[in-house]
Amino acid sequence: MTRVVLMACVLSMCIVLPAHTTFALERATLAIIGQDCSQWHDAMVEALEQLDGIARAQADVIPNHLLVDHDSLQRTAEELAGFLNRLAVAQGDCRAVVMKSCITAGSSTFSAPSARAAQ
Amino acid sequence: MSIRASQGFALVALSVSAVLGAMSPESSVAKTHDIAMKAVETDVVVEGSGEKYAAWTFDGQVPGPVVRVTEGDTVKFTLTNPASNKYPHAMDFHAAEIDFLNNYKAINAGETISYTFVAKKPGIFFYHCGAPPMIQHVARGMFGAVIVDPKNASAWPKADREYVLIQSEYFKNPDDVQAMFDRRFDGVMFNGGLFKYHPFVSGGGKLDAKPGERVRIFFVNAGPNEFSAFHPIGEIWDNVYESGNPANKLSGVQTYVVGPGSAAIFDVVAESAGAYPLVTHSLTAALRGAIAVLVASPEAKAAPLMPMVPWKISVPQTGITPEPAH
Numbered sequence: 069m070t071r072v073v074l075m076a077c078v079l080s081m082c083i084v085l086p087a088h089t090t091f092a093l094e095r096a097t098l099a100i101i102g103q104d105c106s107q108w109h110d111a112m113v114e115a116l117e118q119l120d121g122i123a124r125a126q127a128d129v130i131p132n133h134l135l136v137d138h139d140s141l142q143r144t145a146e147e148l149a150g151f152l153n154r155l156a157v158a159q160g161d162c163r164a165v166v167m168k169s170c171i172t173a174g175s176s177t178f179s180a181p182s183a184r185a186a187q
Numbered sequence: 188m189s190i191r192a193s194q195g196f197a198l199v200a201l202s203v204s205a206v207l208g209a210m211s212p213e214s215s216v217a218k219t220h221d222i223a224m225k226a227v228e229t230d231v232v233v234e235g236s237g238e239k240y241a242a243w244t245f246d247g248q249v250p251g252p253v254v255r256v257t258e259g260d261t262v263k264f265t266l267t268n269p270a271s272n273k274y275p276h277a278m279d280f281h282a283a284e285i286d287f288l289n290n291y292k293a294i295n296a297g298e299t300i301s302y303t304f305v306a307k308k309p310g311i312f313f314y315h316c317g318a319p320p321m322i323q324h325v326a327r328g329m330f331g332a333v334i335v336d337p338k339n340a341s342a343w344p345k346a347d348r349e350y351v352l353i354q355s356e357y358f359k360n361p362d363d364v365q366a367m368f369d370r371r372f373d374g375v376m377f378n379g380g381l382f383k384y385h386p387f388v389s390g391g392g393k394l395d396a397k398p399g400e401r402v403r404i405f406f407v408n409a410g411p412n413e414f415s416a417f418h419p420i421g422e423i424w425d426n427v428y429e430s431g432n433p434a435n436k437l438s439g440v441q442t443y444v445v446g447p448g449s450a451a452i453f454d455v456v457a458e459s460a461g462a463y464p465l466v467t468h469s470l471t472a473a474l475r476g477a478i479a480v481l482v483a484s485p486e487a488k489a490a491p492l493m494p495m496v497p498w499k500i501s502v503p504q505t506g507i508t509p510e511p512a513h
Contacts, residue, residue, distance in 0.1 A: 093236065095389040129386050129393065130462060130482060137389055170420065171464045171478050173388055 093123060096136040096145035098152065102161035109134070112152055112164075119143070119151070133167060217259040217305075224251065226268045226276035226316070231328065232498040233357060234381050235390020241361045242328035242379075243274065243316070248497050249379030250353045250409070251314070251331030254282075258309040258338040263301070270297035275318045280304065281448070282312035282333040293318035309337035311351075311405040311431030311450040322367045322411045326358050328379060330409040332450070334431070342433035343426070346403035346454065348396050351492045352377050354445075354467060354477055355409040370412050374476040375467065380498050381476035385464075390500050393480050395487035398460050402481065403452060405431065405492075410447025416468040418442040419455050419481070428452040442468050457483040 100109065109127035112134060116125040121142035126135045136148055143151075145166045152164035227247040230239040245251030256262060266278045275293040283290075283304035290302040315321075316329030332351050337343070357374035358366050366372075374381045382388040396402045408415045418441060427443045429435035431452040437443070445451050457463050463481045466473040 093389050095235075095387060095391070097387040131460060131484065135386060167387070171385065171387070171466065171473075171480070173382055173385060173474055173476075173478060 090141060091121070091139040092141050093137060094140040094145075096138055096140075096148050097130070097167040098134040098136060098145070098149050098164045099167045100132050100134060100152075101163045101165055105132070105162040108162055112155065115155055116148065116152070134164070217261065218257065219261040219263060220254075220256055221263045221265075222254055223265045223267070224278070226266065226272055226329070228272050228274065231379065232500060233376065233379060235383075235388055235500065237390070237500045240328075240357075243276070243324060244328050245278075245316075245331055249328035249330075250351075250355075250407075250493065250496065251329070253332050253334060253351050253492050254314070255334040255336065256306050257336045258306060260335075261303060261305050263303045265299060265301040266294065267299045268294050268296050272296040276324065276329065277317040278314060279317040280312065280314045280333060281450075282306050282308075282310075282314070282335055291317050306333070306335040308430075309335045309342075309432055310428070311335075311407060311452050313407050313409065313448055313450055315409065315448075320364055320367075323361075323364050325409055325411040326356060326367050327361050328355075330355065330407075332405060332407045334405055337433050343428070343436075344401060344454070347400035348490070349403045349405065349492060350394055350490070350494070351405045351407070352465070352479060353379075353407045353409050354415045354472075355379070356411060356413055356472075357381060357476065367411060372413065372475075375413065375472035376476050377479045378493050378496050380495065382478060383495055383498060384479035386480055386482070392495050393462075393482045394465075394494065395490050396457060396481055396483050397485055397487045398483045399456065399458060400483075400487075401425070402455050402457070404455070404465065405450070405452055406445060407450040408445040408447050412447055413472060414447065414469065415445045415472070415477070416442050417445055417451075417453060418466055418468040419453075420464040420466060421461065422455050422457055422463050424453050425456050426452075426454040455481070457481065460484050 113125040113127050116122050116136055121139035123137040129135050149164040149166050224245045227244045229244060229247050231242045231249050233240040242249050268276045275295050277291055277293040279291045285304045294300045312333040314331050314333055316324035318324050332353060355376050356372035357376050359373040377383055382391045384394050385391040386393045406417055424440040427437040427440045429451050431450060460483050465479045465481055467477045
């Protein structure tokens, strides 16, 4: 009986593991542009954290920016910004824009645009 | 973590010092500091992903502990190389003016070496392992900083906040000494981490300050090979002190070059709230790890001299968090 359970566990691990090994954790930096947008930051964080592939969203590290730790294979930073811009809380003057600057770094800096982005 | 050793320093001397200090801010009683460090060959986190590196360290951390004394103080130093280690190690203090042959020699695993020096000149100084091949011992993490505060505290403006930043090259394969000689580095680190203080990078943190504060950066370039062109994006260095000596003062500097094995003190005052990245303007180094973002905010909290040393990854361990490589 123990062997059967053990085998079942091993088999289920084989099925489950690949789903967890194909991801790329990246941090998206989203500038929240507009007047008095800070009142919406918590709602934006909450909405983002409901999505699959989001490890954490933070609004209290850099003023007027959201930092989103996410699986970049599931969504690009641009898609996260688009998601926020479709939220009801962002229908006013507030817009999310991917922050790019001279200190933009990380793996995306070193690689060519992905096939997905090129499509 | 910093070591401001007070062992062996009598209470009587403390009272005398306090009294003399009250009488004249320019005079103080020299102290003796017993500093002990252990060579530790261990894995340390070097990336925000939790990636570990087979480092050689002082006291198990990269950089090693900050040693802080005052000009004129005596340092009685002991290095222990535990029998559990595999390699010889040594210690070379740039703050010392002593014979190299007797004091900076490598000791084998299971041995101990002690020596004494007087920190005669104020400044920020490099310390490092000098065991052969020295290029590998430095590249793998055996380095740190010594701050020798000037005896006369009024020799420069009082800092509101202080940080130690040590730049060094990262070689992915710690055993590839040829890559080190060929300058084929894979990244450049501040305080032993790639993008450690870059909040836009997964696992990265930041340096904090309040608007208007005088932030003093004690900067050391551990190398082993590359020069640093240290620049504050969005700011200008208020003052730069070559080797950290108040006598070597420059004002209004945009970028200042610090060579391997050298150091300088940089003062910056960010008047407005916002982010001010501190980088080496050698961009191949900055964009491969040497960026530290100073965030000026009225809510800034107090911080240690070397935040995030050791680096404990704060990314929540969820289903999508990658397993740290070992």
